[in-house]
Amino acid sequence: MKMGHETEISQEKINTGxxxxxAKVWDIVLTIxxxxxxxxxxxxxxxxxxxxxxxxxxxxxxxxxxxxxxxxPTTLHYKELFQxxxxxxxxxxxxxxxxxxxILSMILTISTSYVFSRFNFKGKKASLLGILVLQMFxxxxxxxxxxxxxxxxxxxDSHIGxxxxxxxxxxxxxxxxxxxxxxxxxxxxxEAAMIDGASNLKIFFKIILPLSKPIMVxxxxxxxxxxxxxxxxxxxxxxxxxxxxxxxxxFDLIAGNTNKNxxxxxxxxxxxxxxxxxxxxxxxxxxxxxxxxGASKG
Amino acid sequence: xxxxxxxxxLLSAIIWGSGQIYNKHYIKxxxxxxxxxxxxxxxxxxxxxxxxxxxxxxxxSVIEGGIVKHGDNSIILLITGLLALMVLLFLIIIYIINIRxxxxxxxxxxxxxxIPTEKEWVAHTWGKSxxxxxxxxxxxxxxxxxxxxxxxxxxxAFTNYSAPDHLPPRHLVSWVGFENFRNIFSVPIWNxxxxxxxxxxxxxxxxxxxxxxxxxxxxxVLINSKRVKFKKFWRTLFxxxxxxxxxxxxxxxxxxxxxxxxxxxxxxxxxxxISQNIPWLSNPTIAKVTxxxxxxxxxxPYFMSMMTGIMTSISGELYEAATIDGATSRQQFWxxxxxxxxxxxxxxxxxxxxxxxxxxxxxxxxxxGNPINPKYKFAGSTDILITWIYKLTKDNRQxxxxxxxxxxxxxxxxxxxxxxxxxTKSFKEEDxx
Numbered sequence: 001m002k003m004g005h006e007t008e009i010s011q012e013k014i015n016t017g018x019x020x021x022x023a024k025v026w027d028i029v030l031t032i033x034x035x036x037x038x039x040x041x042x043x044x045x046x047x048x049x050x051x052x053x054x055x056x057x058x059x060x061x062x063x064x065x066x067x068x069x070x071x072x073p074t075t076l077h078y079k080e081l082f083q084x085x086x087x088x089x090x091x092x093x094x095x096x097x098x099x100x101x102x103i104l105s106m107i108l109t110i111s112t113s114y115v116f117s118r119f120n121f122k123g124k125k126a127s128l129l130g131i132l133v134l135q136m137f138x139x140x141x142x143x144x145x146x147x148x149x150x151x152x153x154x155x156x157d158s159h160i161g162x163x164x165x166x167x168x169x170x171x172x173x174x175x176x177x178x179x180x181x182x183x184x185x186x187x188x189x190x191e192a193a194m195i196d197g198a199s200n201l202k203i204f205f206k207i208i209l210p211l212s213k214p215i216m217v218x219x220x221x222x223x224x225x226x227x228x229x230x231x232x233x234x235x236x237x238x239x240x241x242x243x244x245x246x247x248x249x250x251f252d253l254i255a256g257n258t259n260k261n262x263x264x265x266x267x268x269x270x271x272x273x274x275x276x277x278x279x280x281x282x283x284x285x286x287x288x289x290x291x292x293x294g295a296s297k298g
Numbered sequence: 299x300x301x302x303x304x305x306x307x308l309l310s311a312i313i314w315g316s317g318q319i320y321n322k323h324y325i326k327x328x329x330x331x332x333x334x335x336x337x338x339x340x341x342x343x344x345x346x347x348x349x350x351x352x353x354x355x356x357x358x359s360v361i362e363g364g365i366v367k368h369g370d371n372s373i374i375l376l377i378t379g380l381l382a383l384m385v386l387l388f389l390i391i392i393y394i395i396n397i398r399x400x401x402x403x404x405x406x407x408x409x410x411x412x413i414p415t416e417k418e419w420v421a422h423t424w425g426k427s428x429x430x431x432x433x434x435x436x437x438x439x440x441x442x443x444x445x446x447x448x449x450x451x452x453x454x455a456f457t458n459y460s461a462p463d464h465l466p467p468r469h470l471v472s473w474v475g476f477e478n479f480r481n482i483f484s485v486p487i488w489n490x491x492x493x494x495x496x497x498x499x500x501x502x503x504x505x506x507x508x509x510x511x512x513x514x515x516x517x518x519v520l521i522n523s524k525r526v527k528f529k530k531f532w533r534t535l536f537x538x539x540x541x542x543x544x545x546x547x548x549x550x551x552x553x554x555x556x557x558x559x560x561x562x563x564x565x566x567x568x569x570x571x572i573s574q575n576i577p578w579l580s581n582p583t584i585a586k587v588t589x590x591x592x593x594x595x596x597x598x599p600y601f602m603s604m605m606t607g608i609m610t611s612i613s614g615e616l617y618e619a620a621t622i623d624g625a626t627s628r629q630q631f632w633x634x635x636x637x638x639x640x641x642x643x644x645x646x647x648x649x650x651x652x653x654x655x656x657x658x659x660x661x662x663x664x665x666x667g668n669p670i671n672p673k674y675k676f677a678g679s680t681d682i683l684i685t686w687i688y689k690l691t692k693d694n695r696q697x698x699x700x701x702x703x704x705x706x707x708x709x710x711x712x713x714x715x716x717x718x719x720x721x722t723k724s725f726k727e728e729d730x731x
Contacts, residue, residue, distance in 0.1 A: 114432070121426070134440070134445065143691060144447075149447065172444065231545060272543060277541045292646075
């Protein structure tokens, strides 16, 4: 009897001890697996980045001989980029277009959204539904007409033409976005100010504008970033080399001769990607908020 | 005796502003009157432009002895005609306002009340006109650069505007009704291309959305697991593909996967895994798979960051309560985390499908729609509808067909968006508009 009891206990001890260790082992294995997966994905993300950065420092200019870790790194292609192509010019063009587009878009968007979220007037419902429909058209359905209109307005091959297209095109989507946001700001705030005798404009500048900051940051940054990446409209509107934006400049660098110009393209790509990536990372929070709001429309 | 309001309305209906003058609103009356004078003085403009819109021009350009005699440019006629039509609509609205105003002011007299003086009227209207004043500039922008181009693009589908025989300024364009729509479904080469491209477009949109969604979900769950330390570091790292300008990363991938010179093939060759180059982007089937895989790289961070956001915002109390009730962590994941994440990301999923459907960049920059498909007209094997439209417009000048395709896309994407919108909060709320 006694013996049996003891063995039972020891058996139990072994069992629990054994169980504990399996759980622990499992835990460790799972943790290692998790980290391995994380590192694997991280590698997949980083390899192309390392490769392109490395390539831009390669001495030769061809794709076939470029490596991620060149033995004799050189900044030759960065220099060439500024000396042989109009890269600096394209950069300034894009920056100029981006800034003007950002400001113009913000003004247009905030004024329309303010009106739509705060006032009742004849034709409001119809116009809101109208812009909702407009926003669904593939953006370059109007490409041919846009080309002809800008031609008639003598705005072809000009940066103003490009800015106007961007700023007008964003109104439908962003108006819905910002209007949704503004509608969530209690109207009692402006009603109180109205009773205190504040004018519409004063209410707009003192109450609406400061409160709409988060969504307006999203509008501003996304409109600032759009010209850096957009390809279709500059391709359509801009024809002269010195007026190009970075997107088409960069594309043209490798479009014709992939193998020859590759490292120059790599250098250009690095110079474009760094500021935009940093900007995005910095304003990440606003992007996530803005997109979530856009998908659910307030 | 005729009521004063009726009289004022009739007066304004014949001579703009006369009803207003009858109501002793002299300045307003004068403004309406001047608008009418200007409209009538320009009747030729409206007549010619509307004629142009209806006929799209009748005299073709001819070359006589080396000198070009310019005829009508149908496309310019179409655009200016549309513009004139909009101006005319606007004038009709003013005309109606003019009559309504005369009637409504005179009503006061009908009811034996004093008609407000012009000053009172101005003060009253000024307060109400704020929204309109604010909207003037955005409206001009939208009409000129959004509405007009879309209307134009829409109408082009009903013309024969295309290379080689109907390209202004050399040739005229004319209305053809629904012929292009019929051609897409009845001319074999158009029909084959359309269905081939449309099928791949839908497969692409579905697969790219689903892979990115689950890729993002998987990474979000992984990062959020309690085993993982430095969550913020991992999240920042994994957001990189979203942050890097897409154009740049796409062009980089195009080179990485270059079949002839690309480093991926070079690496595989040198390490002895393959003896011949893999045509990553130049074999129809392999190219499609490659595109979808590259797209996961580009697209998963978007869903991942949305989902980690949602996961961290789920209240801890929910999990505590579940633990007390004896739910295992697996149950908690499937019964709490997943439903909440899926519920909040459903609209994103729909938007993303619509976005991928028209994802011009990925296709154009990775393969340019290539490899060439001999069975297709103006399209390659990996072309989706939007890149096909781009090629039709930019390279082949088949504007009419491109426009037909845009309308078909609009019908599809538009109905998906409307359906998505109808289920949203802002629509269901009474105060939506």
